[in-house]
Amino acid sequence: MKELNDLQLKVLDLLKEDARRTPALLSTLLGESEDHIKAAVAQLEQDHVIVKYATVVNWSKIDDEKVTALIEVQITPERGRGFEGIAERIYLYPQVKSVYLMSGAYDLLVEVEGGNLREVANFVSEKLSPIDSVLSTKTNFILKKYKQDGIIFEDHQEDNRLMISP
Amino acid sequence: MIVNEQTTGSSKTMSSYLAPLVKQIPPSGIRKFFDLVGDNKDIITLGVGEPDFVTPWHMREACVYSLERGMTSYTSNAGMPKLREAISHYLDTQFDTKYDPKDEIIVTVGGSEAIDLALRALIVPGDEILIPEPSYVAYSPIASIGGGVPVGVETYAKDQFKVTAEALEASITPKSKVVILCYPSNPTGAIMTYEDWLPIAEVIKKHDLIVIADEIYAELTYNQKHVSFASIPDMKDRTILVSGFSKAFAMTGWRIGYMCGHPELIAAMLKIHQYTVMCAPAMGQVAALEALTNGLGEKDRMVESYNQRRRLIVQGFREIGLDCHEPQGAFYAFPSIQKTGLNSDLFAERLLTENKVAAVPGNVFGPQGEGFLRCSYATSVSQLNEALERIGNFVYKVQKEG
Secondary structure (H helix, E strand, O other), rough: OOOOHHHHHHHHHHHHOOOOOOOOHHHHOOOOOOOHHHHHHHHHHHOOOOOOOOHHHHHOOOOOOOEEEEEEEEEOOOOOEEHHHHHHHHHHHHHHHEEEEEOOOEEEEEEEOOOHHHOOOOOOOHHHHOOOOOOEEEEEEOOOOOOEEOOOOOOOOOOOOOOEEO | OOOOOOOOOOEEHHOOOOHHHOOOOOOHHHHHHHHHEEEOOEEEEEEEOOOOOOOOOHHHHHHHHHHOOOOOOOOOOOOHHHHHHHHHHHHHHOOOOOOOOOOOEEEHHHHHHHHHHHHHHHHHHHEEEEEEEEEOOOHHHHHOOOOOOOEEEOHHHHHHOOOHHHHHHHHHHEEEEEEEEEOOOOOOOOOHHHHHHHHHHHHHOOOEEEEEEEOOOOOOOOOOOOOOOHHHOOOOEEEEEEEEEEOOOOOOHHHEEEEEEHHHHHHHHHHHHOOOOOOOOOOHHHHHHHHHHOOOOOOOOOHHHHHHHHHHHHHHHHHHOOOOOOOEOOOOEEOOHHHHHOOHHHHHHHHHHHHHHEOEEEEHHHHHHHEEEEEEEOOOHHHHHHHHHHHHHHHHHHHHHH
């Protein structure tokens, strides 16, 4: 495990809020030289702490709506490799967005994204379920996203403060 | 001249019923400016003296749950015992000031009521109230309403707007009784260190003054910890500490503050409190207790965020070419606009109407504030960046006008 310093943690917090923040702005906000900021970011990238700069999209706002399912998968672990080999077989599919090993009633939680319900259903029936070690699947479709990665999608909270106050 | 004076049906005018003391108080300069702003949505406001954060959810939820359980009664006049205990513990652990929750703390309707109570309990007509300026707009009028005579103590940008022992002593007369100290300062963002306080304490002791220490911004300091005036040796008994939850915990609308002091003073102020407001709102007290019990982490995150914006706005003003001392507390920058040749009122008014940025003219906070502008940085980074760009364009335009 990497132990991050205070500056790296603050840089992460600020980039998590808005990945477009430039080194110059981060330098001003944190009171550190731009070179230090660039070095901190480079180190975080090199250590794969920052894996990617992505955009959180609210797909429900546009016509090109996608279907997302969270699939609970029960599996039989493989001798010597446990869950790793099966997890790898699953996460290599491009339509799989995330895979988590879980405690509790099932083993893997698989997030699958498709253009429509049929695409997701086909993936489950043709790709996921036939894997030898897979004992069962339970597909839960996401009907509406209220919050993702800490971002509230329908949050139109206005600034209700007076324009001028003591 | 009285304009639009309404008559009562008899020969008397309505205003003739008013107490002369109240009539002579001018309306707040902030209020006057607020009317100029109107409902214009394109304006970026740096004029607000309150956090841009909403009260953290668990505090709001604690209040909602208390309502569900029917906690809608009066509380003890001095405030819920549990809350007073929590305040006592908080002040002790955070600011090295110990107060007995039984008889040294009153929970009030915001810090404003606490200041009013303190002044009403202390002032005899004619007493002089010393107020370092620029100062929060309410001190002087509240002192006047109580029959006191507010006396400004000058502070300067070259001293980072800290009050000095020399300036304080020079303002003292035989009628001086109370000093109101507000650090971290609204509007300048100045703070006082332990070393800064020592000579002030000597003057206060020498002239036997009482201090109202308004420490509502105590949590919002950036490079060093706040030093409570009550924690200075020999000062606790002559200090009435005023604070509250509005600024640090983003709870302005809840109106929960508190005051701490010597039991005899507190008993006197409790009399006024119990005959006027009875007790602070029960639901607000519940939320405040939750804030002290489980909200310190959120408070620290908000402070870190203010600190980042503080750097942004100070650097922004300096890049524009306006002198700006570095505020060490609260959430206000107080740049000088003297280079532009405009006075505070005109600068703020033109900035608002021509470039759509609302900020408060410095002279609202007393004559020492003339030539300055109070800008709250309790707003988002993107709004601050936009505001700085607009202010920069405005200053450039004014300078070109010559």
